[in-house]
Amino acid sequence: MSSNSLFVILAIIVLPSVVLATDYVVGDEVGWTIGFDYKTWTAGKQFYVGDTLLFKYPVGVHNVFKVNGTSFKDCVKPPQSEALTSGNDLITLATPGRKWYICGFGKHCQIGGQKLFITVYDTWAPIPLPIPFSAPAPAPAWYN
Ligand SMILES: *[C@@H]1O[C@H](CO)[C@@H](O)[C@H](O)[C@H]1NC(C)=O
Numbered sequence: 816m817s818s819n820s821l822f823v824i825l826a827i828i829v830l831p832s833v834v835l836a837t838d839y840v841v842g843d844e845v846g847w848t849i850g851f852d853y854k855t856w857t858a859g860k861q862f863y864v865g866d867t868l869l870f871k872y873p874v875g876v877h878n879v880f881k882v883n884g885t886s887f888k889d890c891v892k893p894p895q896s897e898a899l900t901s902g903n904d905l906i907t908l909a910t911p912g913r914k915w916y917i918c919g920f921g922k923h924c925q926i927g928g929q930k931l932f933i934t935v936y937d938t939w940a941p942i943p944l945p946i947p948f949s950a951p952a953p954a955p956a957w958y959n
Pocket residue numbers: 882883884885886891892893
């Protein structure tokens with residue numbers, strides 16, 4: 816095999832995971848706020864390692880905590896020092912697995928539903944490799 820065709824094959828396998836990295840604005844034009852259904856927002860989305868999440872909100876009105884599943888369910892915020900507070904917080908999804916984010920202000924999580932749960936997939940696993948069109952395989956003679 817020439818090194819050129821090897822490159823092409825590698826490009827077909829490797830590039831999708833790089834090219835298809837997606838930058839998400841959480842909540843799209845609504846952003847990170849109360850009274851928005853983030854469960855609906857995530858429906859139908861597949862998050863992969865390398866994708867990014869941008870949490871946009873007015874500074875001092877909301878914040879972002881990364882929490883575990885228990886804290887997510889109960890809306891328990893970790894120490895304030897762990898909050899993202901810039902209003903323009905960019906998170907790169909670096910590892911596969913389940914990720915939970917909540918707002919730590921007042922009852923934004925409990926009552927306002929300001930909580931986001933996603934599952935991040937490894938770039939390799941879910942991307943189906945192209946299935947080459949193969950020539951028909953003749954059945955053995957005894958089969959005819
Ligand atoms: C989840 O996070 C909370 C708050 O940081 C902590 O107290 C608790 O032990 C954690 N639970 C697990 C299962 O890691």
